[in-house]
Amino acid sequence: MTPTPMPTPTPMPYGEDLLTKELSQLSFKDRNDYQDEIHSVKCLATDETPDLIQKSIDELQIEIDTKIPEYQKVAYLQSQRTVEGRSFVNSKKFRLRFLRFELFDIHKTAIRMLSWLDKALELFGSVALERPINISTDFSPHELKIFRKGYLQLLSVRATGTGRRIVCALPYDEEYYTSKQVIFKIFMYICWVIGNDIDTQRKGFIFIIMFDSSFYQIPHILGAGVLVPSTQWLPAVRISAMHICTPDTPFFRLRRSFLTMAIGSHNRARLKLHIGTSIELRYIIQVYGIPIEFIPITYTGKIKLLYVRQWLRIRNMIENQDELRHKMMAPELNSNTSTIINTNTIDTNTISSNDDSIVIVEAPYLNDILFKMGVSLTNHPGNNTLRNLIDSKVKQLHESYSDNPSQQQFPKKDIKKTLLFEIMDEIVHKYGGRFLYWHQDKTMSDVWWVLMQPNGNNGNDKKLILQKIEHLFRKSYLVQQQQHQKRIKTKHTMKQQQQQQLQSIQKTNTTAATDINSNCNISNDRRIINDPPVAATTSTTTVNQNGGTFLFHSLDGKNSTNCGNGNNNDNNTIMAITSSSPSRSSSSSECFGMNFFSSG
Numbered sequence: 001m002t003p004t005p006m007p008t009p010t011p012m013p014y015g016e017d018l019l020t021k022e023l024s025q026l027s028f029k030d031r032n033d034y035q036d037e038i039h040s041v042k043c044l045a046t047d048e049t050p051d052l053i054q055k056s057i058d059e060l061q062i063e064i065d066t067k068i069p070e071y072q073k074v075a076y077l078q079s080q081r082t083v084e085g086r087s088f089v090n091s092k093k094f095r096l097r098f099l100r101f102e103l104f105d106i107h108k109t110a111i112r113m114l115s116w117l118d119k120a121l122e123l124f125g126s127v128a129l130e131r132p133i134n135i136s137t138d139f140s141p142h143e144l145k146i147f148r149k150g151y152l153q154l155l156s157v158r159a160t161g162t163g164r165r166i167v168c169a170l171p172y173d174e175e176y177y178t179s180k181q182v183i184f185k186i187f188m189y190i191c192w193v194i195g196n197d198i199d200t201q202r203k204g205f206i207f208i209i210m211f212d213s214s215f216y217q218i219p220h221i222l223g224a225g226v227l228v229p230s231t232q233w234l235p236a237v238r239i240s241a242m243h244i245c246t247p248d249t250p251f252f253r254l255r256r257s258f259l260t261m262a263i264g265s266h267n268r269a270r271l272k273l274h275i276g277t278s279i280e281l282r283y284i285i286q287v288y289g290i291p292i293e294f295i296p297i298t299y300t301g302k303i304k305l306l307y308v309r310q311w312l313r314i315r316n317m318i319e320n321q322d323e324l325r326h327k328m329m330a331p332e333l334n335s336n337t338s339t340i341i342n343t344n345t346i347d348t349n350t351i352s353s354n355d356d357s358i359v360i361v362e363a364p365y366l367n368d369i370l371f372k373m374g375v376s377l378t379n380h381p382g383n384n385t386l387r388n389l390i391d392s393k394v395k396q397l398h399e400s401y402s403d404n405p406s407q408q409q410f411p412k413k414d415i416k417k418t419l420l421f422e423i424m425d426e427i428v429h430k431y432g433g434r435f436l437y438w439h440q441d442k443t444m445s446d447v448w449w450v451l452m453q454p455n456g457n458n459g460n461d462k463k464l465i466l467q468k469i470e471h472l473f474r475k476s477y478l479v480q481q482q483q484h485q486k487r488i489k490t491k492h493t494m495k496q497q498q499q500q501q502l503q504s505i506q507k508t509n510t511t512a513a514t515d516i517n518s519n520c521n522i523s524n525d526r527r528i529i530n531d532p533p534v535a536a537t538t539s540t541t542t543v544n545q546n547g548g549t550f551l552f553h554s555l556d557g558k559n560s561t562n563c564g565n566g567n568n569n570d571n572n573t574i575m576a577i578t579s580s581s582p583s584r585s586s587s588s589s590e591c592f593g594m595n596f597f598s599s600g
Contacts, residue, residue: 019260019268026269034269037204038241040161040289045202046104056104057095063110075117075129084130089117100201101238112234119234123185133189135315144312146175146182153296153308154190156363160289160381163366164240165194165205168296170303172215184233191235193315199365204240206290209259211246212278214301239267241288245274245281310446311362318360359451367431370449371468372438382433387472389426393419394476420466420473424454435465 023031036042046052064073079085088094095113102108120128124138139147155166167190176183194200244259246252256273263271274284278299282292296304364370366381377383397419427433439450452461 016257016260016273019271019273022265022268030269038270038272038288040159040164040206040241043162043203044103044240045100048202052104053092053096053099056099056106056109057092059106060095060099060109060113063106064114067107068110068114072111073114073117075121076114078121078126079117079129082130088130088132097195097201097236101236116234116236119184120188123181123188133192134319135189135312136319138189139185143182143185146179147186147312148305148309149175150296150303150305150308151176151183152186152190154194154311155291155294155296156307156311157291157294158363158366159206160291160366162203162289163199164203165197165200165363166290166294167191167194167205167207169207169209170215170297171209171211172301172303174216176216187233187235191237195237200237204238206288207239207242208285208290208295209242209244210281210295210297211252211255212297212301213247213249217251233263239270242267242271243274243285243288243290244271245276245285247277248275313446314360314362314448359453361434361436361449361451364436364449365434367433369427369433369435370438371436382431385431385433386423386427386469387476389423390469390472390476391480393423394473394480397477398480416470416473420469423469423473424462424465428454435461435468437464 026034033042033044037044064076070077076089079089095109098109098113098116102112117129120133124133127138135144135147151170151172153168153170155168157166158164159166167187171177191205194205242263244256246256252275256275260268260271260273272288274281276284278297278301282295286292296307298304361368364380364382367385368380368382369386370377370380370383397415427435435452435454436449437452438447440447452465454462454465456462
């Protein structure tokens with residue numbers, strides 16, 4: 001009989017097979033580190049010290065000058081010909097971006113920085129070698145139109161866990177594939193903007209490429225026009241995790257394989273491939289700490305454009321304010337224009353707007369305290385930290401009081417003020433949090449987060465922060481006061497019940513002791529039986545108990561069952577009673593052969 005042949009296994013696509021082989025070649029530690037970073041539970045950033053930073057910058061300059069050939073640093077050499085270029089490219093701030101990108105590997109950092117300068121020169125021209133990329137001057141109206149279509153969007157929130165920024169790519173129509181140079185410019189600009197944040201420089205960002213079955217499908221080349229080698233994708237911030245989400249169809253399986261090969265080996269170790277429906281893909285990436293409610297695509301495949309257009313308007317306003325600040329800080333201006341915020345005191349994630357007392361925050365950190373109407377931010381990690389801190393302070397305050405419910409009063413003004421200042425200082429210094437509120441400009445329809453400065457010259461921010469904390473403090477105090485009083489009442493009730501129970505037990509014991517003494521007296525009195533004064537007739541009773549017959553007489557001539565060792569309720573007892581009435585001269589009683597005489 002011919003054996004049934006085994007079914008041929010379905011071959012794995014080449015891209016996925018390549019990914020599997022490269023992961024198997026990694027060491028156990030590296031593979032675990034990459035997986036932890038993908039799941040947003042670990043950061044591979046190097047611990048930085050001033051000595052390490054200065055030493056790395058010096059070694060980087062030596063590496064560029066002596067070990068890199070001139071044909072690989074054309075753009076760098078061009079930047080060194082102008083004062084603006086030297087001040088920009090040779091600055092510590094600029095070079096630290098790429099040192100943190102390559103985790104302070106000097107040779108890789110030199111290659112990365114020089115390649116980025118070459119690409120910036122190709123896309124933006126020589127101005128990109130002298131200053132940061134500017135959206136208002138470095139993009140044409142046509143390119144801005146493509147920018148507003150939302151092919152690449154920066155999410156307004158951070159991933160949970162490590163708090164990384166998230167960039168989402170949505171190639172949903174043909175213009176995405178035919179405008180690859182513009183897409184590269186947009187991608188380079190977004191990466192430069194998020195790199196203004198030191199936290200993002202260290203932790204990197206999450207890159208999501210999401211496809212939907214409704215997206216445009218090029219039948220002949222599968223969109224290969226945009227699938228160029230990874231050397232064309234030169235971000236200024238490293239990609240710590242990459243997710244490619246596609247439907248489970250043959251076209252997108254082949255597309256996924258092409259993308260896997262195109263992103264380069266240095267990115268494949270951080271790559272995750274996901275297949276499924278739109279709902280399934282959201283549940284999958286949610287495991288990696290990505291807030292799926294902010295993904296800029298609906299379940300039906302429609303692109304959300306509200307935030308990207310608002311973000312572009314805010315970036316225009318921010319960059320215009322930068323230019324205005326530089327003009328106002330020029331030496332020829334008089335001292336009356338000294339109302340500009342010192343840029344050295346502004347966090348790299350924030351920038352000032354037209355009002356010099358307002359500092360815009362594009363994406364709050366996870367430990368920031370957010371003040372906004374409604375309950376949409378109730379579960380924000382920073383807000384949870386503030387509530388827990390207030391609850392702990394209120395609990396300590398309640399424990400300092402006595403257990404008397406009548407003494408549970410709201411703390412005095414000086415005590416309350418001291419506690420509020422302690423809470424605010426701990427948030428700032430211990431937890432590293434900032435206070436932000438949701439602001440809407442009078443001249444614009446856009447809204448954004450604004451940094452509150454409790455230590456600034458203007459005391460209004462501190463006053464407003466204390467009012468917000470006081471409201472939460474009072475609410476927590478009243479809740480814990482009710483719970484504390486309830487615990488006290490329960491405690492007193494239990495004590496009273498225990499006392500009543502103890503008194504009842506003592507009373508019961510006293511009554512039992514009295515009954516025992518009374519029973520003892522009765523037993524002693526029953527040892528002497530007094531005969532009646534009249535002559536009693538005697539009855540003779542025969543009791544058959546357990547096979548024995550006993551004869552006893554009663555004094556009154558009646559049947560007596562109080563004497564003897566037998567039990568008259570025993571079912572085995574049979575009584576036979578015979579009566580006789582002989583006269584007796586003396587009062588006596590006989591039971592089981594024992595004679596009992598009455599006294600006196």
